[in-house]
Amino acid sequence: MSISASDVKALRERTGAGMMECKRALEESKGDEDKAVEILRVKGQAKAAKRGEREAAEGVVSHYVHFNNRVGALVEVNCETDFVARNEELLEFARQVAIHVASLAPRWVSEEDVPEEVKAEELSVLEQQADDSKPPEVQKKITEGRLRKWFEEVVLLNQPHVNADLFEGRTIEQVRADISAKTGENVVIRRFARFQVGD
Numbered sequence: 001m002s003i004s005a006s007d008v009k010a011l012r013e014r015t016g017a018g019m020m021e022c023k024r025a026l027e028e029s030k031g032d033e034d035k036a037v038e039i040l041r042v043k044g045q046a047k048a049a050k051r052g053e054r055e056a057a058e059g060v061v062s063h064y065v066h067f068n069n070r071v072g073a074l075v076e077v078n079c080e081t082d083f084v085a086r087n088e089e090l091l092e093f094a095r096q097v098a099i100h101v102a103s104l105a106p107r108w109v110s111e112e113d114v115p116e117e118v119k120a121e122e123l124s125v126l127e128q129q130a131d132d133s134k135p136p137e138v139q140k141k142i143t144e145g146r147l148r149k150w151f152e153e154v155v156l157l158n159q160p161h162v163n164a165d166l167f168e169g170r171t172i173e174q175v176r177a178d179i180s181a182k183t184g185e186n187v188v189i190r191r192f193a194r195f196q197v198g199d
Helices: 004-016 019-028 033-053 088-104 116-128 137-156 174-181
Strands: 058-065 072-079 188-196
Touching: 004 033, 019 033, 033 174, 058 088, 058 116, 058 174, 088 174, 088 188, 137 174, 174 188
Parallel strands: none
Antiparallel strands: 058 072, 072 188
């Protein structure tokens, strides 16, 4: 199948991926642009995982204050170079994370940040809530599912972005992997702080 230069250009503008990557993705998807976007996303996230080993010592601090001036957030997002730290897409990503933190009040950045005693306590509560009438292996699966749901409630990277329309229901981790793929650098949400009047 022949892929036109205009198709490649359109996909590049939509995703920010390189020309050859766009062409290969369109060939693989037999010209289906949406499938090509998904292929680029998956490949970009795989590359981003490899970049995760590299040190992210540059970055930005972004903030958001809700229109009522009663809730706000500060977020530190790191990358590898000051060039990318000044990149508009990275700055917008950091701002969007700050908006999300102010709105959904996560408690930790990643699952690894959740203290072991807190995880154990939550797991214990969920196990006690298990339905004794079900077989032990079913109880275990239900408990694991509830624990994953709890992580979505308290862990920033596991949460779908609060602006579901803009981010198509993707999690903060998926959005972070996308920006990492676009910039070609290890992008890390280092920490955040949320402030609420009277809290």
